[in-house]
Amino acid sequence: MTSEQEMQTLGAGLSLERMDAAVAKGILSRSQADDLIAFWQAPAAIDGSDADEEALSFSKVSHVDAEEVRFVRGFHDVFIAIGIVVFLFGLFYGLKDALSGGQIAGVLTMAIWGLSEVFSRKLRLALPSFLLSLFFTPAAMVAVIGLIGGSGAALTGQAGDVMGSLSNFAGIGDESSIKLLLPVLLGIAAAYLHYYRFRVPVGVSGIVGGIVLLFAVIVYSIAPTFLQNNLSIFTLLAGVGCFAIAMYFDKRDLRRITVNTDKAFWLHLQAAPLIVHSLLNIAIKAGIKEQEISYSVVAIAIFLALSLVAILIDRRALLVSGLSYFGIAIGYLISQTALASDVSLAITLVILGAFILLLGTGWRPVRRAVMSPFAATPLMRFVPAAS
Template identity: 35%
Template sequence: MISARVLDLAVEKGLVSDGQRLALLSLAREVEGPVQAPPVDEERLRFITGFADIFVTMGIALFLGAAMYLIGMSLPPAAGLALLAAMSWGLAEFFTRRRRMALPSIVLLAIFVCSAFMALSLFLGAQKGSSFLALWAWGWGRGWGIGALPNLADARSVALAAIGTSALAALHYWRFRVPITIAAGVSALSLAAITLLMAAAPQLMAASATPIVFGLGLAIFALAMRFDLSDPLRETRRTDIAFWLHLLAAPMIVHSVFQAVGATQYGIGPASAALVLAIFAILAAVAILVDRRALLVSGLVYAGWAFASLFRTIGFNDYTGPVTVLLLGAFVLVLSAGWTPLRAAVVSRLGPAWAARLPPHAPR
């Protein structure tokens, strides 16, 4: 049977298209049959191929860190950041395009995107530090941290820089096919949308920041599911693209939901804690259904917060911290051990058409 890795390389070299790759895989399974059963309920991630990945990543960090320090002594910040982005692209030509090393490729992509974004924002006239402020404002602060940028010009510069960064991320993906690049580009577009709304309608953002971020998270989750549904056996690069999109969408969805019910406030009562745990159970059901654990990981902090509040209510003040951590650890272990039968129970309740498009599961 032809391997998915060989077809991935064929797509990268332009020998076949993505559609032809999936058709060839389907034909090979039909003619020859599977060599082995597909993995059951495993969320695989091509993150590291060997210790050489760690070794090269250490070298990249040392080399680019020292280079950036020396560049900063002789060039303005914008030019230095642009040069750093160019250097990371150059290193990717060897370690990503030729060696196909997973971890160095992810690190080089992150350096390229962040450097390009900050360089573009400074080139476009944003005040020094505005790009960092925009990143902070997107994720944290009060509620979702949505607040006005220093001025309208800075907001426009940061938004245009984010749009330009998404275009550069698309170019990077066309060249290197690193799965995380799609999530990086989508993140840049989301930042552009948030920043433009912050500048154009600050009152709207102050009143509706949580549902707006929640809507963006749902859109990214839907995009991730589109990649997942197109590759239910998780044999191609699409499953890695979906993983990073799920990782991006999960905190946006989870934090928005719990922010809306007041779970981020200190000292929530028993009723609020019970509501938080009920929402966490729903998130767990969705995670089991789609066989992605990002929603669960994002919600663990809030589940722990709810458990701690309940323990304080019943008088476990001296042992709240360790008992909460113990309970969360036990929950994660039990859920991991029972993931397969739980998925079988949930997926079996769906229609055959939907069940066939989801990742395979073991029978109960």
């Protein structure tokens, strides 16, 4: 956010960056800073009117409790983001019959970098920066694969054949997958350069995702059968690794006021589906069938365990990917009754919605209760305080 934008957000003479710096240096507490920001934004009333009291009341939720996600700051961001998506899609659509998949990815990679120079580095718009960073890593990866294999069979077809060409180049099913090592390494390097240049928090997730892919390629190159037979274990370990990196960033910012908390948020969001889906697949391999009550019970148990972890580390993002499995499991259990399908669906949605509302509303007291046994343990060095 530029200085001009900060002044527009908080009013002349006060900026979010300066307030966060004051909190970081101990000049103000987080609650004092929040109260001051709310007071500054409130309608002018020096007589203690209700307008000021109402504005100040919204500051009672701390940065930690709110689990802020700073990737949109106004509809201006949304408007520019729509333009970026339309522009990139138009670029892809216009080139799909003229260039190969790798060449199109190369053009998109350069376009994304150019747009990032304007909207991420110069204007520092949050949502456009998020989208550009999200698009860059896969585009760069495909472009590098196309470049490395340009003289061979890789990515020489039209854009519609990209996935098939990628499979051929990767050598899926034979020993030639080693050819993917260099492109993946270069793709990770490109993702790192983009992150280093523009410092968009979600870029860390792209780098970590590239590293996961690199490990998959290495394992598959050494023992393809092992990876095929143990894919769920590999993705589970990948999810745990993403979670561990997220906790590293969380530990560096327990008060959730710096950019480290944004990096951790996206990594938690990346880790959760890998963990949940892997555990359910492992349960299926253990002999539990999807269309059985036991599968639903396992899915609910996994979700409840994930909920406990999410409460302990104070990260609602960890629950998002598990909600779909939780809802499907509840729906299946209800469908085994004599109720009509429409009624079962309605009850499932009501139960799922009620769970979210109750947990969200009572998050703080629930977290205090869950955290009380851990008050004097080393765990407190890694998670925000419950108060």
